[in-house]
Structure formats: structure tokens, C-alpha cells
Amino acid sequence: MRIFHNPDHDRHDSRSELHDGQLGRSFECPERMAVIRDALAAAGFAPPAPPPAPVPRALLERVHAPAYLDFLETAHARWVAAYRTPDAIAFTYPVPGLRRTAPPAPIAAALGYWSFSVDTCITEGSWGAARSAAACARAAALAAAEGPAFALARPPGHHAHGDLFGGYCYLNNAAIAAETLLEAGAARVAVLDIDYHHGNGTQAIFYGRGDVLTVSIHADPVQAFPYFLGHADEGGTGAGEGCNMNLPLPEGTAIAAWRAALDTACRRIAGHGAEALVVSLGVDTYEGDPISRFRLAEGDFPGIGARIARLRLPTVFVMEGGYAIAALGRNVAGVLGGFLGR
Template sequence: MLTIYSDDHHLHHGRCELIDGQLMPCFEMPSRADHILQRVQAQALGPVEPPKDHGREPLRRVHSDDYLAFFEGAWARWQAMGDDGDLLPFTWPARTLRAVKPRGLHGELGYYSFDGGAPITAGTWQAAYSAAQVALTAQAAVQAGADSAFALCRPPGHHAASDLMGGYCYLNNAAIAAQAFIDQGRAKVAILDVDYHHGNGTQSIFYDRADVLFTSIHGDPADEFPFFLGYADETGEGAGEGFNLNLPLPHGSDWARWSQALEHACQAIAEYGAEVLVVSLGVDTFKQDPISQFKLDSPDYLTMGARIAALGLPTLFVMEGGYAVEEIGINAVNVLEGYQTARKEAA
């Protein structure tokens, strides 16, 4: 399996995030991708190649021009103000406030953010831009006929909406890749999000569309981040009605329970008639993940990959979350190896 990877992810290393009333060291750190790359190489999964630059236009197909301009220019504006710490919002347009875009940097940052977990640093724009190019390069390989490819993206993307950053995410790599498939002639694309946290950004991007089916297995938002999206009654609207499937699960869910939800999602994808599959590959479902509450074990990820392979679809894996750093490489690559082994056996 081809892996696409860029060292540019090291340019983004937030100093802190707001958790439990304290500014804490970021769980989303460069070592996450480093461990995965090491495991890919140790297991001889396949070639590792750098991304090609597909330009800004594929990003504009998913994200608004205003948002992209703000994100790209935020650090320079911060420096011009004489500051060099992480740029984090402290005010958001909550329910009783108006959603108007202010002129100042801090106001705009709140307008374009939904939480305090996406710090902007000197290298964040370039790291996120390169991550999107990683996804697009892997997508191009699948579009050209590869059975599968792995986009080792960092920072992750599935919490980023068309004009919102948050949850460690700035550009929605999986959505950008899914849109590229559509733009290149695919009529039906399915997204399977297996991250512990609901892919609220991906859902919002495709919620009113029938050409992209979004399915997600995640912690119940009544108790778990992102709290305000991811409920089972969110099924799409307008042309998208019936093309959004949320499968929230309670704290402590193990493989027996989680795999039932996976089966439900896979059946929905098969019934949809998808031509290609994008997997938002989060492995923070692991039993020792520090910020998640599911109980999957490392061998379960091999089985997960095999079940995804049984769909028989060209598949693009896009890296999302997973914060048990010592195990993230094992678990992510287990999914890919489980997929690859099952596809070879079926051939």
C-alpha cells in the first residue's frame, strides 16, 4: 500500500491547549505521525512518497475563501501585534450572540473557531496545507487505479468545517479528498469515520448532499466532544436527507459493541452503491488512549481493516486522531495490514 507523507507536519507544534480549565501541553503532537511512519517502514507496508502540490483550488472546493485567507494570514497579523505565543481564541459567537465577523484578529479567530484546541503557530498553515496535499496525492493514486492508499496526514482534519477550525483540525483532509473524487467523475463517494470523536466538520460540509454518504462511529456527543453534533437523529437535510448516518456509542464500548456499529455502517455503504471509500482513520478508540473512552485492543484493528476490505471498494485511508503515542503506529498500521491481507486473500 502506498503511503503519502510530508515532513512539513513538524512545522506545527502547539505549545498548549485548553483542557479542564488549564492550559495543558497539546495531545496532538509531531511524534504521533513519526510513530506511524516508523511502523509503516518497519512493517514494509509499501512505498512512502512525498506529496505533489495540487494547489489551492481543491481546498477552495471545500473551504471558503474568507476562511482560507484568515487562516493563512493569522500568524503574520499576530506577529505584527508583537506577540509570538500560540494564537488561541478566547471568545466565540455563542447562542445569545450575533455571528458577525469582527475586524480584529482575536474577534476573527473566535468567529472562525469552535473551541480552544486548535492553536495557530508559525508553521501551522504550511503544515495543514501540506497535509491537504498529502490527502490529494493519495486520492490521485486511488483515482488512477490503485486499490488503496494511505494519507499520513497531520494535523488531522475531520473537525474542520468549511469555515471553522477546532479539535486540532484546520483543513478537512478527508472532505477535500472526497470532493476531489466527485470533481474527477465519481458519482457516489462514501466516508467512513472511525475516530472516537464525531467528524462534525465532515458532516456539516456534506449534510445537504446526496453524492457523499457520511457514516460515523463515535462517542455519544451527549457526553463527549464535540458535544453539539453527532446525534443519531442527524440524517441529512434537503437533497442530503438519508445520506448521513451517525452511530454514537456509550463510554466503555468494546470491540463486540463497536463492531456491530461497523457492520451497520458497512451495510449502509454497500446499499448506497458507493464507487469509492474514504476512511477517516482515527485510532483513539484504543483502550489506553488518554482522551477517549472506548476499549478496543490492538488486534481489533486488524479485524477492522479486514471488514473494510470486504466492501470491495477502492479505499483511501486518511489519518485523523489517536493519542496513545506508543501504540498509535501499531494500531493505525494494523488497520492497513488487515485491509491489505484481506484484499490479497480475496483476489
């Protein structure tokens, strides 16, 4: 398995996450990459490839609105010029009943225009890290024709909409990988999201399209972030009708019920006729995760990879969530090792 890693990731280190009423350092931290790299090396995986070439702007614009990209690139400098503090964080949002017709001029308000959750700030290194993560997703997708590939990159991406950041996500790496596979010749691509949290951004980006099937197994949004998307009745619209499947599960779900959902997801992907697969790899389904409420054990993760391998598709894994630092690397290595039949 080829691994693509972004060395710029540690420039994105948020000290200003608002979580459960407390302001502190983000759970999505640079240490996550180090423990995964170490665990993969210990499990015998090859070292990461050299840093890939930057993502062409044209590819980013197939996923994200140009004005949104311009905002992300300039937001931190605008924030520092206005407030001279290191982390840019929104405090007001255009909720229903207010107007979202154009971004306001003050940077504090513009942050709310372009985001949906106060857990995600913009640091000095966020834009560079996000661009590098997207480059890893693209490189892994290009490599998938020759064998499975893994974008070991942060910040994650599956919560990022075409014109919104949030949930630790800025650029949607899974969507960028899917677009790359389509560009490379696949007629139909599937995205399987196995993170604890619903991939609301990925769903929104492809919701009206028929060339990308999105399937997500996640905590019921009645109970868990992102709360306002991810219900079972969201099936797609227009050309995308029938091309979105959500499999929400209650808090406390253990491997038996979770594995049954994975079987359902895999059958749907096989029936769609997908020619390539992107896996949004979150391991925050682990029982010890500090911000999630499923009960998968460390020994359950290899079987997840093995089940996905039975689809026999060119496969790209893109790193998403997982915040139990002590077990994070072993759980990622478990999924990837199971996929390879180790």
C-alpha cells in the first residue's frame, strides 16, 4: 500500500476549540499523524512517498466555490491584521431567518458566513496544511490504479462543504479524491464514510449527482455532531436521487450492529456498479475515543478492512477522525492491515 503524507500538517495546530463550553486545544492535533506513522512502520508498511505536487486550482474548484477558496487563503492574514491574535474563530452565523447573500466585510463576520461550527478556527498554517492534505488525497487517488493507497493527512475533510468549513475540516479530501478518480477515467465512484460522525460535507457536495455514490455509517445526528444532516431519509436529489445512503446508529453501538451496517453499505456499493472506492477512514468509532460514543474494540478494526477488501475495487483511504491518541495508530494499522489480508 502506497502512503502519501503531508509534512506541512503540523503547521496547523489549533489552540482555540470551543467544545462542551470549554475553550482549549483542538482534539484534532499534530500528534495524531506521528502515532499513525509510527504504528504503520511498526506493522511493516512502507514509508510514505515524497510529498506530492500541489493540487491544481481547477480541481479544487470542482469541489469548492472559488470565492470560498479565496477566503480560506486570506482569512488568517485578515484576522491578524484586525485582532492580532493567533487563531481566527467565528462568533456569529447567518442562521435561517438571516440573509446569506454575500460575505460581510469584517473578517469576524466573514468567518461565520463561510463556516458552520465554532469548533474550527483558522491558524497561520491552516491553509497550507489543508492544501497539502488535498494534494495527498489526489496523489493517492492517482496511485489507486496500481494498488490501494492511503492519504495520511490532516486536517481531515469530510465535514467541509463546497463553501463551508467546520468539524475540523476545510477542504474535502474525500471529494477531491473522488473527483480525481473520475478525471482519471472512472465512470462511477463510491465514497464510503466510516467515521463516527456523518460526512455532511461529502454528502452535500455530491447530493445532486449520479456519478458519485455516497454512503455513510455514523452516529445518529439526533444525538451527535453534525446534528443537522445524516438522517436515513436523505437519499439524493435530481440526478443524484438514490445515490446517497445514510446508516445512522445509536450511541453505544458495538461491533455486531456496526458490522451489519457495513455489510449493508458494501452491498449498496456493489449494486451501484462503482469502478473505484474512496474510504473516509475515521477510527473514532473506537470505544476509548474522547469525543465519540460507539464501542468498537481494537480487535474489531482488521475485520473492517477485510470486509471492504471484498469489494475488490481500486481503493483510496483518506484519513478523517480518531482522537484516542494511545490507540489511534494501532486502529488505523488494523484497518489497513485487514484490507491487505495481513
